[in-house]
Amino acid sequence: MLYKILPRDSYQSFVENLIRNFDFIGPKRKDKATHEFTKITSFGELDLSYKKTTIPPAKQILFPSTEEIVEYRREDNSIEFRPVVEHSLKLLFGVHSCDINAINFLDKVFSTDFSDDNYLSKRRNMVIIGTDCEPRETCFCLAMGKEYVTAGFDLFLSELTNRYFVRVATSQGNKLIEKYASGISSAGEKDFKEYNEKIGDFRKKFKLSPDAKSFYDNFDLIYNDEEFWKKVAKNCFSCGSCCLVCPTCFCFNVRDEIELNLKEGKRIREWDSCMIPEYGLVAGGHNFRPTKENRLKQRYQCKLKTFVDKFNTYACVGCGRCIETCLANISIASDIDSVRKEVTV
Amino acid sequence: MKEKESKKTIYVPDIAKITRIEEVTPTEKLFNIVFEEPKKQEEFSFKPGQFVELTVFGVGEAPFSITSNPNNKEYFQLCIRNIGNVSGALHRMKEGSKVGIRGPFGNGYFPYEKMKNHNVLIIAGGLGLAPLMSLIRYILDSRDDYKEIMIIYGAVNPASILYKEDIGEWCKRDDIRVCLTVDNPDDKWTGEIGVCTNLIPRVDFPPEDTKVVVCGPPVMYKYVVQELEKKEFAPEDVYLSLERRMECGVGKCNHCHIGNKLSCVDGPVFSLWEIKNLKEAI
Amino acid sequence: MSGKPKVGIFGFTGCGGCQLEILDAEDKLVDLASAVDIVHFTEAITEHSDDYEIALVEGSISTNHDVERIKKIGSIAKIIVAIGACACTGGLNCLKNLYGVEKAKELVYGDKKDWIDAIETRPIDEYVKVDYYARGCPPNRFEILQIVKALILGKKPEIPNYPVCVECKRLGNTCVYDLGMTCMGPIARAGCEARCPSNGSGCEACRGVIDEPNVNAQKDLLAERGLTVEDIMEQFNLYNACKKLV
């Protein structure tokens, strides 16, 4: 990691250079309620004061909601299958720490056991520039240990008085800043001091602090407590919104689409969610998770236990998207704590 | 930029041909399959308990266990029940038709090496016999490596009994014990009646010298395991094949997870010990 | 199904929009015409025949004459696909039932009401066995085509049984609740590509509801936004008055 200083005056021209030279994706206001990550064509469109986007920025590009993965053709009795892989260079600007941590998680998922080229080829061609954020009501990344990110980006910009503290994590990032920004210098003692203070202050701003560790420890104890899970899942719509907006969720369905001529077809994967009843349904009609209680429990287990055992990390970065999106007011943060309360009572 | 690459991804099947179809019951057929590319066919090797993902053009893809003997290099065989889209389409296909194959998949298989020099107890329910056939055929090839072999097989009714010929052959041999049972007998049935679990108490293999393998419908496992535990078989010596919904077969789609395991890459065969603490496993 | 399947397209009480939706698949019409034999399609074809395997049926059953016709179709077709809200749930036409058939006749036709043949509106599955449902008002033409393709291939069409929220999220929409509106999306059946929320208005459940809707949670949700019990019932009833929901 290199630590550099970008003067405030050079900031705009740096960003403008990037907009000119890259397929630049950044946060932009969408409507009165939300922002979205989309193609940016001028500096003015970029709105870094965004709090959170409905759909996580990287997920929508690296693992889009529907994606063609194979195409096929039939001619008489011959069949041909061909891979479809996309990999154009894209620059993602303004990503927050939690979301970069989520990318790091997905990187692991898609490269473990088998390499998923549909994801990885896009990932290899993605430049990521992170920026600071302000926590909001539903954020609990601090509690998940994801409020700070140390890898998975090329550059990370933190605003200090009159200047930006830039963490340079890759040589590609270094080239970018060398080439497109002027007045770059190395960070000095004063800069580090102010930066550390800033991060320290940032960490004090969180309102939610669920104790995920205790969930992990107590989960087995409460696993069979049907009353508890019924209570937690009472209003769940089984709509899967929580998973679909989650930056670390990656479950997908595969389906085939064929043209009316019955000659050409494609295989598509699309986002699925473990909250949807059909998720655990197999041919013959057996459903491994028939009730919403089963499913919610599964989701929490996957987020807070499975991947701790598997990758030594939570599959939740505490971004709070699921809490905000849930129309049934179900909150992973409060449920983490209610597991503990329930067990200690 | 969408590239049509020549480099294959994990989602691209190889083309294979159905060389033979045999109807074994009103709902099950056997399919012999050979890869179109001879080199691929040569290289294709698998272990008992592994499965392939099979594509029917335009319809979709589904996982099926390989039932043939791993020593058989000429073709591999699947036993498929007509139950849905892909399986239904397969049942309408003719010999010579082409399908797509990915695999073999599954890292957990029936550990035939560990079974050597032990008694082997095989418990199959319904279609569960299909994946076990691969194991049975394989160990029968080197029968001398194993001690006693006992096969317990339960079917719904006499008509749905799979592999009748093979079973007939086994019955003739004196080095295998075969116990057949059906839930719903017909007039001609003279054998055992009831679920296969009922037969486990009769097993007289010493637990410390026996390996057990189990495959059957989801409901079967709980009861079989209870019976096996009564017999004090060590959980490490009991192997079960756990099937779940699979969309990819390669550990990405996450549909087949059982706690922190994925049936497709960590299984589908697990030891009872491995899943002892896995919620929802059985 | 071997060879080209023979398809009949039939209209009952409705707005004709579903048949139009099929004609609106302009890019695919030529392919459609070569993939199946359309033997009956009153909106577009003069010739008609009573020899068909697949019947695509639009509209609800609202007269005694409708009842006879749908029963005849039921006796000929091997597969019946209900197309559109009217055929699937009775659709909007069922609002008339709430009003009362006799009262409605009187209001619209006055003292001439006895000239009119009208019965309580019903979805077609109350008279014939329906194999598949292409829901929606109007239905999604791509879904209709998908069903036709699946039937040609002999496969079971995949028709979503999850709520509209799923599609809405896949599209990255802002939830209309965040924009101050209400929406039936959490219990409404998807398959429309979340058309209403994508266009800035709440879903009205024109495709009916999923198999296991959390109706109580939906009531809580609407009540939280200040809706009265009657408002909530009206939302439920717009397209689903014939199907007892609550």
Next chain:
Amino acid sequence: MANTFSINVESVSRVEGHGDLVLDVKNKKIEKLQFRIPESPRFFEAMLVGRNWDEASHITSRICGICSVAHTSASVKATEKALGIQVSEQTIKLRKLVYHHENIQSNALHVYFLAAPDFFGVGSVFPLIETNPEIVNIALRVKKMANDMVRIIGGRAVHPIRIVVGGFTKLPTTKEMEDMRNMLISAYPDLEKTLEVLKTVRIPEFERETEYISLANDYEYALYEGNIKSTDGWEINDQDYLSKINEKVVQHSTGKHCWASRDSYMVGALSRFNNNYDKLSDNAKKYASELGLKAPSYNPFMNNIAQFVEIVHCVDDSIRLIDELLEEGLDEDKKMADIKIREGRGVGVVEAPRGLLIHDYTYDNDGKISKANLIIPTNQNYANIERDMEALVPTVIEKSEDEIRLACEMLIRAYDPCISCSTHFLNVKLTNKE
């Protein structure tokens, strides 16, 4: 040809809806002639009672899938009038634009898909795929263009979503507006080719002068707004439609019959053409004259030609509207008007593709409808269709039964009766009584 016969056309095809024609002729004299609608009445006027102000347009859109933009527009206009809502200029322009596109779509569907097979002597558009692929491709392109444009502005081609009381729920983007402009420009070659084909088509020579009623205003070819005007010399404010237009229930039909100055009148493209010829774009006027259509025209078969001329006008005028909207820039703040609930009555009148469409609602204090009246184009044309038929049959009475049946069906189709609006469609069964 027999002097005495009976034609009973059951389900006249290729009209949107269902209708029957019963024709008994004895000794070359018409004994009985009825154009009837056996479909189930839909009772929209009853369904509307008690519904909320923001639901009316969603409900009435379902009167007809083919002209759902027209019903939606008439409905929101009636509600806006009743509640005293002032929508923005931008909203009106966008509504006029989407209105044009529905008119193109519906007229194209009718001209190319429903009437064209008659011109080519086939039973549907499907045989034309083989014999006249070029015209089929043009038809598909024009219709797709119009549908795509309705989708862009309305959110959906059938039952638009974005058009609501007070304005729009979502605006098209500048890029989409530009795309639409390009789509329109690229339609000209197809229109040109259609013109050449239509020139070769023989339109039956038949005339019967009647009353032609449509909207009219002094600034444009009126489709979305205006006074109600008659060729019989009167013009009234749209709110006063009841002072001229009368409705009655007739026994053989669930669609009510209408009359104004005489016992029947015509609405639709030909009426609009007769009343508003001056306001057509120059290009549309040129097309009209090349096709031999002059105002006033008394040949109902020319309605198809008038529809095509309107397509040309709508394409031209859409480009003008898009240019204006692009120039002004689309403004999110003008998307929705302020809405306050109050009691009141409002009438919304538009020109549906098939003619004058009237929605009349009365609201109570809570913004719920207490009374609704709907007058639909096809209902207005019924009586006139019967009068035309009475005049047409004697002119073809010497021909074969098949030809007589075809002439009758073609006449009905020329009206483009959207019978689903009110109800059903046409059945012609022909039995010789001798």
